[in-house]
Structures are given as structure tokens and as C-alpha cells.
Amino acid sequence: MSRFFDLVTKPAREIGGYEPGVPTRSVAPEPHLIRLDSNENPLGPSPRAIEAMQRALAETHAYPDNDCTALAAKLSELHAAPTEQIMVTPGSTGMISLLCHTLLAPGLNAVTSEKSFIVYGMAVRATGAELIATPTKNDGFNLAAILAAVNRNTRLVFLANPNNPTGTLLDANELDRFIAEIPGHVVVVLDEAYFEFAAHFAERRKVEYSRSLRHLGQGASVVVLRTFSKAHGLAGLRIGYGLGPAELLSYCRRMQDTYSVSSVAQAAAISALDDDDHVTRSVSHNAEQASSLSTGLLELGFKVTPTWANFIYCDLRQDAAAISQRLRAEGISVRPLGAWGAQNCIRVSIGTAQQNEKFLDAMRQIPPTTSSQSG
Numbered sequence: 001m002s003r004f005f006d007l008v009t010k011p012a013r014e015i016g017g018y019e020p021g022v023p024t025r026s027v028a029p030e031p032h033l034i035r036l037d038s039n040e041n042p043l044g045p046s047p048r049a050i051e052a053m054q055r056a057l058a059e060t061h062a063y064p065d066n067d068c069t070a071l072a073a074k075l076s077e078l079h080a081a082p083t084e085q086i087m088v089t090p091g092s093t094g095m096i097s098l099l100c101h102t103l104l105a106p107g108l109n110a111v112t113s114e115k116s117f118i119v120y121g122m123a124v125r126a127t128g129a130e131l132i133a134t135p136t137k138n139d140g141f142n143l144a145a146i147l148a149a150v151n152r153n154t155r156l157v158f159l160a161n162p163n164n165p166t167g168t169l170l171d172a173n174e175l176d177r178f179i180a181e182i183p184g185h186v187v188v189v190l191d192e193a194y195f196e197f198a199a200h201f202a203e204r205r206k207v208e209y210s211r212s213l214r215h216l217g218q219g220a221s222v223v224v225l226r227t228f229s230k231a232h233g234l235a236g237l238r239i240g241y242g243l244g245p246a247e248l249l250s251y252c253r254r255m256q257d258t259y260s261v262s263s264v265a266q267a268a269a270i271s272a273l274d275d276d277d278h279v280t281r282s283v284s285h286n287a288e289q290a291s292s293l294s295t296g297l298l299e300l301g302f303k304v305t306p307t308w309a310n311f312i313y314c315d316l317r318q319d320a321a322a323i324s325q326r327l328r329a330e331g332i333s334v335r336p337l338g339a340w341g342a343q344n345c346i347r348v349s350i351g352t353a354q355q356n357e358k359f360l361d362a363m364r365q366i367p368p369t370t371s372s373q374s375g
């Protein structure tokens with residue numbers, strides 16, 4: 001077929017690449033495009049992080065601290081966990097990939113749900129292992145199905161909480177039972193990329209959201225993922241972290257690329273952790289806009305799944321790819337979810353009030369269908 005097809009590994013030949021929301025942003029920026037496709041923070045980066053980055057720029061001739069010592073110490077204090085249980089990575093996807101390379105190989109597998117974070121499958125298949133995806137229940141994870149799918153070759157289970165793209169939350173009690181029942185040879189990844197948004201919703205809705213760190217403290221084989229990409233508004237910097245058993249992380253550290261987290265990202269993250277104002281503003285804004293966006297879509301006759309994150313999963317009851325194209329022509333980018341097996345659904349990130357209003361205006365031009373066929 002080509003010069004290298006027979007030379008590269010089987011996984012490299014077979015996995016499809018990740019399709020970003022708007023691929024050519026920096027090459028051909030579209031200043032007026034309303035980007036509601038990548039679950040970014042519409043309020044921008046933490047201002048304190050911006051100041052820290054500006055200061056850090058003068059030192060970028062030097063390699064970064066490979067161990068992210070200062071950031072790990074700060075996270076250790078924040079989470080009351082020893083630094084050995086903390087690993088900083090280029091985005092939380094960096095931790096997903098490291099876990100896969102440390103625990104998986106051909107013949108082994110990882111289990112997750114259908115309609116979940118697309119990167120799980122890519123990271124698993126890159127190691128030659130198999131991804132088993134169980135059907136959803138009420139648009140969320142079916143923990144009983146996941147438990148039933150686990151076998152002696154399973155090493156990882158990925159649970160996105162809240163889930164992307166459906167925005168659903170796991171029930172904390174059900175998760176307790178799941179962790180108690182999962183066999184000892186399986187590491188459970190509790191992906192809390194949207195932690196701050198979910199915690200805020202949970203407070204408003206008087207629901208207990210997450211006991212993930214308690215599970216870790218009690219010695220469970222769990223790795224908790226957090227990121228600076230969402231509430232802190234630093235997605236372009238690529239910095240996140242995992243909290244997990246010290247021994248497992250020590251193996252992951254051996255597999256990590258040297259200097260993979262830049263000094264600018266480390267400086268920004270340290271200051272972002274002190275920027276409570278920005279996080280508070282971001283999560284409150286998100287909750288208010290989630291409410292008006294959901295109401296707007298419901299009033300138009302579309303089906304909306306209540307969200308715990310910074311995006312909305314919406315069933316348009318008609319071909320979502322065509323609608324997304326139409327929106328794109330009007331300068332609005334959303335995610336059609338055909339690749340997730342939800343042909344009639346979109347995921348729309350919660351933007352500024354003005355962006356959301358423009359999106360709803362565009363949606364008002366789309367007649368809802370009465371077909372009960374949902375994606």
C-alpha cells in the first residue's frame with residue numbers, strides 16, 4: 001500500500017485518529033466562529049495563571065522540573081494525599097495513555113461504556129489491547145454490565161464521571177458497591193475531568209457527587225483523574241494529573257516521556273489552583289447557562305439529558321450530522337455524535353450567554369420532528 005504500512009505496528013495501522021472539534025484553528029483561525037464543540041471554558045484562562053505564564057516565559061531556555069515538584073506538593077496539600085500518589089501529566093489524557101502503556105498489552109483488555117470518552121478506545125488500542133464497551137443505561141454507565149464484562153484479561157476499567165458526551169453522573173452508592181466487587185487484578189480509573197462543574201451542580205442539587213479520593217485513601221485500586229483544561233481554562237497548555245496507588249504510579253513514571261510537562265504549564269497550574277475566583281465564576285456561569293440552554297432546547301421540542309458538566313447532550317430526533325453542518329454554515333460548531341453511535345444527537349458545549357443565545361437562535365430555524373427514533 002505504501003512504504004511504511006508493513007513496517008508500523010498493527011495498532012498504528014488499525015486505530016483511527018482523534019478528530020478535534022475545529023481542526024485548523026491555529027493555521028486558519030476563524031475569529032467569528034462560535035466554538036461549542038470541545039467543552040472549553042468560555043470565560044478563558046485563569047487570569048492568575050496568565051500572569052504566572054508571563055513570568056515563566058523568561059525561563060523557558062531551561063528544561064522543566066521533570067517531577068513537577070512544586071505542583072505535586074501543592075496538590076498533595078489540596079487533596080491530603082502523599083506526593084507519591086500524585087502524577088502530573090500532559091493533560092489527563094496523558095495519564096490515560098500512561099496507564100494503558102503500563103498495564104495493557106495484546107491479549108489484555110480494558111472495559112468502559114459505549115457513548116463515553118473517545119480517547120479511552122484510542123489509548124487502549126494503541127497498546128494492541130482490546131476495548132470492551134458495554135451498552136449504556138439511561139444514557140449513562142451501566143455498572144452491572146461493566147462488572148459482568150470484566151474477565152481475567154481485564155486490567156483497566158474507565159468510568160467518566162460525569163460522562164462525556166452524555167453528561168450523566170454515577171450514583172455514589174452504586175459506585176461504592178462496584179469498587180467493593182471489582183476483582184483485585186483490575187484498576188478502576190475514575191475520570192473526573194469535569195470535577196469542579198459536577199461538584200457545583202451537586203451542591204445546588206443536594207446530591208453527593210464523588211467519594212473517589214476516599215476510595216484511594218482506603219487502598220482501593222483506583223486512579224482518579226483531574227485536569228486544568230476545564231474549570232481552570234487551560235486546555236491549550238496540556239496539564240492534568242492522576243491520583244493513584246504509589247506503587248502503580250511508580251511504574252507509570254518509568255513509562256513517562258522525559259520533560260513531558262512544560263515549565264510554563266507547571267507555573268500556570270500552580271497559580272490556577274490559587275485562583276478560586278476564576279473557578280467559582282466559571283462553575284456558577286456554567287450552571288446558569290446550562291439551565292437557560294437546556295430550557296431553550298426543551299422549549300424547541302428537543303430531548304435534553306440533564307447535565308453535570310459543561311456541555312449538553314441533546315437528541316434532535318433527526319440526522320444530527322446534517323444539522324451540525326447547517327449550524328457550521330452559520331458560524332457555530334457543535335459535535336454531532338454519529339461516531340458514538342448516536343446519529344440523532346449532538347453535544348453542545350456551554351458557551352457565553354451571547355454564544356448560547358446565537359446557538360438557540362440558529363436552532364429555532366430547525367423544525368423539530370415528531371419521530372421517536374432517538375440516537
Ligand SMILES: Cc1ncc(COP(=O)(O)O)c(C=O)c1O
Nearest residue numbers: 091092093160164193227229240
Ligand atoms: C471525560 C474526559 N476525560 C478527560 C478529558 C481530557 O482532558 P485533558 O485536556 O486533561 O486531556 C476530557 C476532555 O474532554 C474528557 O471529556
